[in-house]
Amino acid sequence: MKRGELIESLINIVLLSLLVGIAIAIVCMKDLFAVVMLAGIYGLISASFFVVMDAVDVAFTEASVGAGISTLLMLVVITMTGRTEHPTRHKPLLAIFVVVVTGGLLIYGTFDMPYLGAIDAPIHTHVAPRYINESMQEVGVPNIVTAVLASYRAFDTFGEVVVIFTAGIGVLALLSVVRRRDEDSVIDSINDSMHEQHLILRIVSKMMIPFIMLFALYVQFHGDYGPGGGFQAGVIFASAIILYVLLFGLSTARKVINQTLIQLIAAFGVLFYGCVGLVSLLNGGNFFDYNVLSSDPIAGQHLGILLIEWGVGCTVASVMIIIFFNFAGRKEFQQRNGNLIDNISKKNKGI
Amino acid sequence: MIMGLFNDWVVVVLMMIGLYIIIAHGNLIKKIVGLTIFQTSVFIFYISMAxxxxxxxxxxxxxxxxxxxxxxxxxxLTAIVVGIATTAVALALIVRIKEAYGTIEEEEIQEQDSQHKDSHKLNIHNSSEINRDKKEC
Structure with missing residues (x-):
């Protein structure tokens, strides 16, 4: 075994052992805040593992989603639901029995698996050689992952984007709150008192926001040549907006970012994606066959990938923003109602 | 042999830890974290195969x-982003459950449900008895 490979497999073992350790720690912890932070670390370490496995696009996505957005969402939810877990377990012995038996069967199953890194494994013998050898002639994009995502399997990706859009609508349906204008002043006073304390944090982080947005656009448009694409760019762009909300409070952010517009952009992204497919149908090709979009097939492919990645980016970014705004808005709504109830009870006591 | 299958074994262990959390823990947030671990183990499995x-x-x-x-x-790549979107829906449901029941522990929710059902049955029973009384009168 060569020195490089040895080091690679050592890193592999260390990262995977860390993952197992963190997972066990998550089982034992009672404090949900610690559990959520550990889950964030878990996401980051699995992203590092994906880099070791040469899956740079996946690592990019996991780093922004697993370590970023999902930790944030869970933290917001914990502030609403309480941070300690009840110590009682639901039939732990039965659970351990089920888990050990299932795990044993799965381990038994792994003995038929091809070894890690084997070149002749079945997975590498069907469509993968076509993607690797022909994609440059057929699609003309150096990043094979983008070529497969946006061109060969564009229909599949369209389905994923629709799922994300549907999830956004689901969160909107479950958590959206009708706000009245006159309540804004009360919230403003709450927010001001909270945000005046972190002046340095606010100013330093504010300077980073434009660069995060610029980086998101770079990831969006450079996805053909390096790791990146609409999914990652959408999440990174959303995280810039979410950082703004964290720094300046929800009511200020609502004035800057129009919620109706964001919802329209989410729908626009999905429609735009679908329309690219329809245009290629009208031009006489198959659904999502970009060759017919332009007189030169390769230019058509480039145009098609650019357009649908743009649609993906729009939908993912706005759905993430919608999700965060609705969670934060729900928390604000609960706080306000809590305050109102407190005030009423105080008044009653006074009388 | 050990190195060749090490990744698969770790995948199985992580998957089973996730499954254990989902079965044995009553807290709904913890269950979601368990689901995330389960989900990530599948990601690791796919990426190791590649x-x-x-x-x-x-x-x-x-x-x-x-x-x-x-x-x-x-x-x-797409599964990760879809995963966070569906997790967000699950978390939204948890927030609504907390608002409706005042708790996110599974057993307390079931307790409240069964109490609610009992009282509901009792009410129906009482009202039917009252109706019968009226008819008899």
């Missing part, structure tokens, strides 16, 4: 002939 010895990331460069398999990367 790896080729001596290969590089699937971005075409001059002078390189060996690339890891891009197809699992595509599947998992």
């Amino acid at each position: 790896k080729i010895d001596g290969g590089t990331a699937p971005i075409l460069v001059d002078g390189v002939t060996q690339y890891s398999n891009p197809l699992p990367h595509v599947l998992i």
Whole structure:
């Protein structure tokens, strides 16, 4: 075994052992805040593992989603639901029995698996050689992952984007709150008192926001040549907006970012994606066959990938923003109602 | 042999830890974290399958002939983003459950449900008795 490979497999073992350790720690912890932070670390370490496995696009996505957005969402939810877990377990012995038996069967199953890194494994013998050898002639994009995502399997990706859009609508349906204008002043006073304390944090982080947005656009448009694409760019762009909300409070952010517009952009992204497919149908090709979009097939492919990645980016970014705004808005709504109830009870006591 | 299957075994262990959390823990947030661990173990499984010895990331460069398999990367990339979207829906449901029941512990929710059902049955029973009394009168 060569020195490089040895080091690679050592890193592999260390990262995977860390993952197992963190997972066990998550089982034992009672404090949900610690559990959520550990889950964030878990996401980051699995992203590092994906880099070791040469899956740079996946690592990019996991780093922004697993370590970023999902930790944030869970933290917001914990502030609403309480941070300690009840110590009682639901039939732990039965659970351990089920888990050990299932795990044993799965381990038994792994003995038929091809070894890690084997070149002749079945997975590498069907469509993968076509993607690797022909994609440059057929699609003309150096990043094979983008070529497969946006061109060969564009229909599949369209389905994923629709799922994300549907999830956004689901969160909107479950958590959206009708706000009245006159309540804004009360919230403003709450927010001001909270945000005046972190002046340095606010100013330093504010300077980073434009660069995060610029980086998101770079990831969006450079996805053909390096790791990146609409999914990652959408999440990174959303995280810039979410950082703004964290720094300046929800009511200020609502004035800057129009919620109706964001919802329209989410729908626009999905429609735009679908329309690219329809245009290629009208031009006489198959659904999502970009060759017919332009007189030169390769230019058509480039145009098609650019357009649908743009649609993906729009939908993912706005759905993430919608999700965060609705969670934060729900928390604000609960706080306000809590305050109102407190005030009423105080008044009653006074009388 | 040990190195060749190590990743698969870790995947199984992580998956089972996730499954244990989902079965044995009553707290709904903890269950979601368990689901995330389960989900990530599947990601690790797919990405490990795509790896080729001596290969590089699937971005075409001059002078390189060996690339890891891009197809699992595509599947998992989209699965991660879809995963966070569906997790968000689950978390939204938890927030609503907390508002409706005042707790996110599974057993307390079931307790409240069964109490509610009992009282509901009792009410129906009482009202039917009252109706019968009226008729008899």
